[in-house]
Amino acid sequence: MRGRLIVVSGPSGAGKGTLIRAALEAVPELAYSVSATTRPPRPGEVDGRDYIFLSREEFEAWIREGRFLEWAEYSGNLYGTPEKKVDELLDAGLSVILEIELQGARQVRRRRPDAVMIFVRAPSLEENRRRLEGRATETSEALERRLEAARNEVAARDEFDYEIVNDELEKSRTAMIKLMRQIIRSPCEGGRRDAERA
Numbered sequence: 001m002r003g004r005l006i007v008v009s010g011p012s013g014a015g016k017g018t019l020i021r022a023a024l025e026a027v028p029e030l031a032y033s034v035s036a037t038t039r040p041p042r043p044g045e046v047d048g049r050d051y052i053f054l055s056r057e058e059f060e061a062w063i064r065e066g067r068f069l070e071w072a073e074y075s076g077n078l079y080g081t082p083e084k085k086v087d088e089l090l091d092a093g094l095s096v097i098l099e100i101e102l103q104g105a106r107q108v109r110r111r112r113p114d115a116v117m118i119f120v121r122a123p124s125l126e127e128n129r130r131r132l133e134g135r136a137t138e139t140s141e142a143l144e145r146r147l148e149a150a151r152n153e154v155a156a157r158d159e160f161d162y163e164i165v166n167d168e169l170e171k172s173r174t175a176m177i178k179l180m181r182q183i184i185r186s187p188c189e190g191g192r193r194d195a196e197r198a
């Protein structure tokens with residue numbers, strides 16, 4: 001049986017990656033879609049595992065060749081989901097998580113109406129700011145750009161099927177794992193489904 005396509009979106013710093021890592025460790029039927037980006041690697045990031053790091057010219061060639069399921073410009077860099085790999089994983093019976101921002105999530109929703117859409121946010125924008133500051137991966141200018149984008153993203157949260165408010169970490173990890181198991185078990189019906197808030 002083909003796996004489910006699962007989009008996890010929400011502001012930068014909300015904790016998407018943290019919750020996705022917990023779900024990948026706990027649920028063997030899940031796979032992670034490795035995105036391509038023109039953003040430079042952060043210390044510790046590995047090409048092919050965290051991202052496929054491309055130059056802008058290479059990324060634009062991939063766009064022309066139709067290799068992306070979705071792509072978007074975010075905070076001055078390009079990000080995109082290579083489509084072929086996603087379909088290979090789905091055909092192998094795995095459910096595939098896309099960790100992507102809002103413009104990309106909307107594209108996936110249009111192109112793959114059977115995708116399940118999950119929104120992750122921090123309990124407040126102030127807490128989101130604290131997390132981004134604590135992660136210390138952004139310049140102050142980039143951090144402000146990400147928080148500006150976060151305001152628009154939070155305003156769009158009703159476009160999603162499920163929402164996880166990532167407040168207390170252990171509780172959110174448990175909610176994410178439970179939700180992933182529930183999605184994997186549920187039949188693929190296409191279109192929107194009843195949104196049980198996580």
Ligand SMILES: Nc1ncnc2c1ncn2[C@@H]1O[C@H](COP(=O)(O)OP(=O)(O)OP(=O)(O)O)[C@@H](O)[C@H]1O
Pocket residue numbers: 010011012013014015016017018019131132134135166167168169170172
């Ligand atoms: N519930 C939580 N309470 C406190 N800190 C958290 C919580 N969840 C995640 N964090 C921390 O917040 C920071 C941002 O988390 P993470 O990198 O997972 O966010 P993200 O949404 O994946 O961001 P990006 O979209 O930029 O990749 C990290 O330092 C992480 O350890």
Ligand SMILES: Nc1nc2c(ncn2[C@@H]2O[C@H](COP(=O)(O)O)[C@@H](O)[C@H]2O)c(=O)[nH]1
Pocket residue numbers: 010011012016035036039070071072074079080081099100101102103104105
């Ligand atoms: N539209 C897409 N957005 C993506 C993709 N891969 C990651 N992202 C999102 O970009 C921002 C910034 O990520 P960061 O690693 O620089 O912090 C974040 O919201 C990611 O979810 C993608 O393939 N397409």
